[in-house]
Amino acid sequence: MKKNNPRRSFLKKATLSTAALSAGPYVFASSYDQKLRLSRTYRNESFTANDQINLGLIGSGIQGIYDTTAALKVPGVKMVAACDLYAGRLDRAKELWGADIFVTRDYRKLLERKNVDAVIVATPDHWHKKIAVDALKAGKAVYCEKPMVQKFAEGQEIIKAQKDSGSICQIGSQGMSSLGNEKAKQLYEDGAIGEIVMLDMYNDRYSAEGAWQYPIPPDANPDTVDFDTFLGNAPKIPFEPKRFFRWRNYQDYGTGVAGDLFVHAFSTLNFILSSNGPNRAQATGGLRYWNDGRDVPDVTITLYDYPKTDTHAAFNAAFRINFIAGSGGGGGFRLIGTEGEMEVGQNSVRLRRSKLGMVPGGYSMIAYTEETQQKIKDGYAAQNLESRASSLNIGETTWEAPRGYKGGHYDHFYNFFQAIRGKGKIIQDPTFGLRAAGAALLANESYFKGHAVNWDPKAMKLV
Template sequence: MKNNNDAASRRRFLQQIGATTLISATSPFASLANQGKAEERILQYNKKITANDKIRIGVIGYGVQGHFDLSTALKVPGVELAGICDLYTGRIENAKEQFGKDLFTTRNYKELLDRPDIDAVLICTTDCWHARITLDALAKGKHVYCEKPMVYKISEGHHVIEASKKSGKVLQVGSQRVSSLGYAKAKELLASGEIGKLNMVNAVYDRQSSIGSWEYTIPKDADAMTTNWDKFIEVTEKMAFDAKKFFWWRAFKEVGTGVAGDLFIHLLSGTHLITNSKGPETIFSTGQFSYWKDGRNMPDVMSGVMQYPDCAEHDAFQLTLQVNFISGTGGQEIIRLIGSEGVIEVMGNNITIKHSIMPEAPGFGGYDSVFTFSKSMQTEMQADYDAKWTAEQRKRKVKDDIVFKVPAGYSDHLDHFTNFFDSIRTGKQVVEDATFGFRAAAPALACNESYFSKKIIQWDPVKMKLK
């Protein structure tokens, strides 16, 4: 318990500085007070999906994401499945159970690329195979939808960009938020000056589950033969068979890119879309093993800090990234764009706008040094302040909070695939081409480099090269 004499002394001090001063001292924090319910608006969505030409697709990598991607792609009218490739025999069997025994299946992706009846491929493999298969697919004249990150190594990026341009085929990277109706609205609001001058972005993608942390179920028949292990490690260092590295590949640096390549990249691609950014100049990250100590060598908690330069596209801002795989929040996905006059919070596909606008007049009194001056000085300076600033100039301007929501049933994943197939049919610019994909992938991969080297990574966002 505190000493009673100390408490009495504190009361006397508070009485001396005056109740009015105490009230005014709280004014800098008034904007944080709980407000009434924000106005809700539903974003208009009138896009029609039509089939102008038949497009036959092949899937390379029929794991979790391969299943989700194929299911969504087949919702686009005019898209037909022509073949599936996977290294694991159980997934080949699963494909035939789903689509019939006559479906073309293979454990060699080149056999799928050789088929003239396939127009486009969905590359949903382990990260270390993305660039190799993309280059081979483009060389065979196939359109490519490649899951993020587009590349496993930064050194692969320019090769993919050049091959994409040379091929004349559509290449879209699979970060579906880039096609989000909500993100497009956030981009519009930021550009309109709704929150003033942007200075910081806080981006978080947390989870709290074993599946969310990549501890996928491993089949009982997994071995070097059923997984075609020798083929799997053809682009990596030679390794003895490890079922975890095959089925939990994101958790291992030898074949995957960890939380940075899986989730940081969603936050980066979304931020780049909204801000029109080409990327950061400096990148630093740190991580730890907090809970999932299951043999993985990529951390389950990771944070990154990136500095974006003052440039033609945007003012300078700092980006903080966070992934926590054992988050007591239960999991969350949010990009918080902080400006001088408010915050745009992007949660999934929905947006909340909160305003906090400083008054025109500077602060005076309250939690300020003025009460420490002599009384004559306080009186003189108060008179000067009152003469210079009107009561209106001392008030904070108030703008109502707004919540934008997408229509019920909206899917950015379907929009992303629709944009991909529209580009194939019409020749229009794809929404996430190889250059955009690399500008999101490189900073994410640089986070891993920073984590392991314990150094700040210098990046040229225009030339897309390490400094």
């Protein structure tokens, strides 16, 4: 990692290496505002029917459909099988991908099929480990949705199964392979924000759907839904459609806002910084509005400590989720450093660099006589704390994806399928996935225990 790069050197490098989108002030002006273009190139390949990667989907719900839609945009991929525990989703799979695809309620039957090369595991969280391990043992390449695990101890089983099988396993935090992440990592390593001090992440929502009150189909009943299989290793209870279709709301099957949303941020943060993750978490919050039977909070704030490493300074991270945000909603992800800040999205990165004020102004000088004020000014001037160079190169640069960019979701699957073909390496393996999931699960551990918790990010275990 390159540290302490001069502002002028960094900005000159950034400008000369990226094509400008719009004309604006030169980068060497005292204040600038510019837009620059990101770019992505893909292999120009064509595939015959025999070269196709045959894909199976396990969990044909909301995320499973979005995942499969993104995956099938990658050349050389064919959908051949789908599994779900609700009959209506199997009907929907045939509507989307053809009446000839194989459908089943039993994922094991899908894994037995020799024409399935790779699977997407997009089930409720409490099934991730079991199905991912079984798929790897069956010799399938696995794309497992985040969070990789529901419980800390499950991660090592997936890591071992991947190593033993030698199969490809990509964890599905879909923004990981995006242009935004790629550029932010480069900027950070070039010293764009100096030493990191804080990460500020928030996600505000203001809708029932955003708070996971998903629609329940009118034909949901014990005949159309295999509820007993859905429960898996969770406590046995009578058929309850809300728990099946709104599983994110319950600790028995999901991981709350931390597993759904924090894990994306940790994937991006750890990737940009080349970090193993935090070593301490303190969470608070509560169930403030959506009193629909759920047993996870809808408002939460978690503070994390990151220790100093070879790739980053010690810093703090604040994660905030509000599912009843009267402001209307929105989100953000900001890396704040000693020399600037970056707002990172899948399609863009905004870098702001400001002047650090080192000389006292009128606020504190008012307490002294005019004669003393002048002596203080002369003393600071002699130290040259605010040189002319420190006033240059202050402003904002935004790197944006071009029109027609296929998006981070596409890129993550492109990365996955290229790895299957032996033409690249995945960007989010099970070890990376456990570090991201483990950091997120710390929030739940702290919230439900009511105190701070410690984590060993290298060994990936609670302390």
